[in-house]
Amino acid sequence: MRTEKIGHSKASDSRFTFHVSRFRDKLSTLKTCFLFCTLLCCTVLYGCGTPSTIEVSPPAPPKPSEAVRRLQAKIEATLNDPLLASSNVGMKVASLGTGEVLYEKDAEKLYHPASTMKLITAATALIKLSPNYRFRTTLYADRLEGGRVMGNIYLKGGGDPVFNSNDLGKMVDRLVEMDTKDLRGDIVVDETYFDAVRRGKGWMWDDGPIGGYYPHLSALTINRNGVLVRISPGSEVDDPVHVHLDPPTQYMKIVNDANTVGVSERTRLTIKREDRSIEANVLIIDGAMTIGQAEMNRRADVLDPALYCGTLLREMLAEQGVTLYGTVRYGEVPEEAVEIIQHISPPLSRILWEMNKPSDNLIAELLLKTIGAELRGAPGTAEKGLGAIGNLLGIIGMDRRYYTFADGSGVSRYNLVTASLLTDLLVYMYRNFAVMPEYLASLPVGGVDGTLTRRMRGMSAEGILRAKTGTLRGLTALAGYTVTADGETVAFSIIVSNYLGPVSPRRVLQDKIGDILTQFSRQDYYEELDNGERKN
Incomplete structure (x- = not known):
């Protein structure tokens, strides 16, 4: 008996080949997707175990109105x-x-x-x-006997930048109230609350002493560490000009080389520090003022401000009739010293x-x-x-x-x-x-x-x-x-x-x-x- 193939032709062979080809393409695509997903999962899992940084650009600033x-x-x-x-x-x-x-x-x-x-x-x-916050300036003595001050007195600065002669005068009044007739010890000024560097880093070497712009620095400061120099003409031509210091003090010395001239003459007055003098606080006043010219006021900085403060204390005590035998010098307040009075600054x-x-x-x-x-x-x-x-x-x-x-x-x-x-x-x-x-x-x-x-x-x-x-x-x-x-x-x-x-x-x-x-x-x-x- 002859057997025939049923349903088989060249057309059916081509359709089958076509479907097989499509299946292979889909299978290849699936393999690709699987590999991609596997790689993605590995990346995510790796990122979970390792810190990562995501840089986000800052938002652009809004446009101005x-x-x-x-x-x-x-x-x-x-x-x-x-x-x-x-x-x-x-x-x-x-x-x-x-x-x-x-x-x-x-x-x-x-x-x-x-x-x-x-x-x-x-x-x-x-x-x-x-x-x-308030600054404190304190006066001490070595000891008290019967309520009277004995030994050295110590003036310790606490950096008060506005301490002045009036404040110091109240300390003098307190000493007088304690029946202080004489002081056999020294006036010791203590500025150890700060270092001893007198000027700021980078200040110009030729910054002058006049004007109060570049004062010397100290933990014991008074009157902004300066004196006010008041200069006025004499009453007659060729008279020397009149010079007064405020406060009056021997701490600043004056060399007066200025004189008085007629109204028609041109004038110029200069004030400078005598740097070559052994006494550093020496001012030289040179030039001229015309008759009737208004008083000139200039601030002059002092060197060694703590000694200046101690000198003013000595001069004020002398004005109150207190006899002083010692000198004004640097030092430190000893631990056993007795506090006499403390000045507290404004806030x-x-x-x-x-x-x-x-x-x-x-x-x-x-x-x-x-x-x-x-x-x-x-x-x-x-x-x-x-x-x-x-x-x-x-x-x-x-x-x-x-x-x-x-x-x-x-x-x-x-x-x-x-x-x-x-x-x-x-x-x-x-x-x-x-x-x-x-x-x-x-x-x-x-x-x-x-x-x-x-x-x-x-x-x-x-x-x-x-x-x-x-x-x-x-x-x-x-x-x-x-x-x-x-x-x-x-x-x-x-x-x-x-x-x-x-x-x-x-x-x-x-x-x-x-x-x-x-x-x-x-x-x-x-x-x-x-x-x-x-x-x-």
């Missing part, structure tokens, strides 16, 4: 003044309400802060010492007012060393104080690559900061309610007081803007706060450096920017839009 753009344009127009063509300008403005940076220019470049350094010193003192909050308003360098430097002594132990040094400043800036989040400090006042050109650092510090202090009122109150007010007394008068910023000034040759800085037309508080810093010529025209531009910030309103733009829509 039209009102802010107009503010920026006004500031740019001011900074484009030809006066600043060859200068460097660092600036940053931040809103304390929104945190928005309203304007910045070269805000991360380094500049000398000048006296805006006092903003940093003041902030550290308030936070590390507290607004109610730190008040002293900061006296530092920042007139920009007092001595207060800033003594504060720096006091911070060091209180936090890291006596003797207080600038290095210890600067360490505390670095600690505070680290807490705030400041990058150490963008600052370096050498003193507390800003006199040194070794100091370097950025405009961003100053503004960020101002923002931090404003938001620190525990110290903000005292910090803000210490700043000069535009057109009202301190170093801003004669600035911004007649401007919107007058009586509103509060800021610390800073000046070195070829540099002017202004950093602080103002309130805008909308009631929005802003912090700002403006540093202009590397210019020739007088500082006044550059200050005018800084004041103009301060006024622009004070006039700034976010509402002006919308009001103009509304008015435009009404016209249409």
